Amino acid sequence: MTVTHVAAAVLLREDGSYLLGQRAADTFYPGFWEFPGGKVEPGEAPRDALIRELREELGIEVVQCFPWIVREHEYEHAHVRLHFFRVTKWQGELQDHVHAALSWQTIGAKSVAPMLPANGPVLKALTLPDFYAITQAARIGADAQLAALEQALKHGLRLVQIRERDMPEPQRTAFASEAVRLIQGFGARALINGDADMALELGADGIHLSARELMALTQRPEFKLVGASCHTRGELDQAIALGLDFAVVGSVNATPTHGMQEGIGWEAFNIIIADCPIPVFAIGGLQRDNMLAAWRHGAHGIAAIRSAWAVDSF
Numbered sequence: 001m002t003v004t005h006v007a008a009a010v011l012l013r014e015d016g017s018y019l020l021g022q023r024a025a026d027t028f029y030p031g032f033w034e035f036p037g038g039k040v041e042p043g044e045a046p047r048d049a050l051i052r053e054l055r056e057e058l059g060i061e062v063v064q065c066f067p068w069i070v071r072e073h074e075y076e077h078a079h080v081r082l083h084f085f086r087v088t089k090w091q092g093e094l095q096d097h098v099h100a101a102l103s104w105q106t107i108g109a110k111s112v113a114p115m116l117p118a119n120g121p122v123l124k125a126l127t128l129p130d131f132y133a134i135t136q137a138a139r140i141g142a143d144a145q146l147a148a149l150e151q152a153l154k155h156g157l158r159l160v161q162i163r164e165r166d167m168p169e170p171q172r173t174a175f176a177s178e179a180v181r182l183i184q185g186f187g188a189r190a191l192i193n194g195d196a197d198m199a200l201e202l203g204a205d206g207i208h209l210s211a212r213e214l215m216a217l218t219q220r221p222e223f224k225l226v227g228a229s230c231h232t233r234g235e236l237d238q239a240i241a242l243g244l245d246f247a248v249v250g251s252v253n254a255t256p257t258h259g260m261q262e263g264i265g266w267e268a269f270n271i272i273i274a275d276c277p278i279p280v281f282a283i284g285g286l287q288r289d290n291m292l293a294a295w296r297h298g299a300h301g302i303a304a305i306r307s308a309w310a311v312d313s314f
Ligand SMILES: Nc1nc2c([nH]c(=O)n2[C@@H]2O[C@H](COP(=O)(O)OP(=O)(O)OP(=O)(O)O)[C@@H](O)[C@H]2O)c(=O)[nH]1
Pocket: 006, 007, 008, 027, 028, 029, 033, 034, 035, 036, 037, 038, 039, 073, 075, 078, 080, 082, 116, 117, 118, 119
């Protein structure tokens, strides 16, 4: 079956809500909810198709949009390749011309159903915040790290990886236990680096795999949330094949964590993650100020160790 390319828009408002449209009666899957968008025409770039579709369907002009994830799905009537974009600025009032209804939804608390079958993983991807902080208690001390963690959580941090490979036991478990409690107390999610047993024991939300651990696996570990560090497309393909929720790719810039080796830069980052179906965080000498560059190059967001805990980064 030939592949039909589709451009789909996640229109995001400042309050974090996003727009869904209900398919009209005379289409496939009538009554199902979807992201606004439509088919890419021959010779058209997905971004141009997105801009055209939102003009035609909703009467709005896109001002700012970023490529996000690309997902494939085989329906009875078509094999679709969906190019998702996050649309963060537009002009004009919504005037719907094609849907039965429109509805602004809260991320993680969708109130309309059913959703088009291809879109389940997309909703899960949307629940990931755009900043992923990684602990460094072994370097700065457990107390300093817990204090910085609490400050960051108070300022909205919602995803944390506890990565204390160099901390001896029993301090490592004691620190991780305290950190998980603190993180979850703020409604944020905690992932444990590598150690599935510890993640289970502490009731963490999931685990984060190193590239080496990722490549040794044959199936997805049984946690709600699983991410992995990748440096090559081969590793990213393994994360995709195992159905992981997200990947972290880098180093984009030089970083002390990797002995100040030169980074791969944004262009190479963009090539590695091309058409990736799962969200990717960029890592390596990055801070929140780099978020626009990250989005422009297809990243879901930024992951950071050092800069995550600097007071002026919140
Ligand atoms: N717009 C949009 N389409 C989606 C999403 N998810 C998804 O699987 N699709 C599929 O991608 C295709 C979108 O094409 P479309 O909106 O231009 O076309 P259509 O099926 O309404 O009918 P048409 O042939 O009259 O244009 C459909 O097969 C639809 O089922 C989504 O979130 N948004």
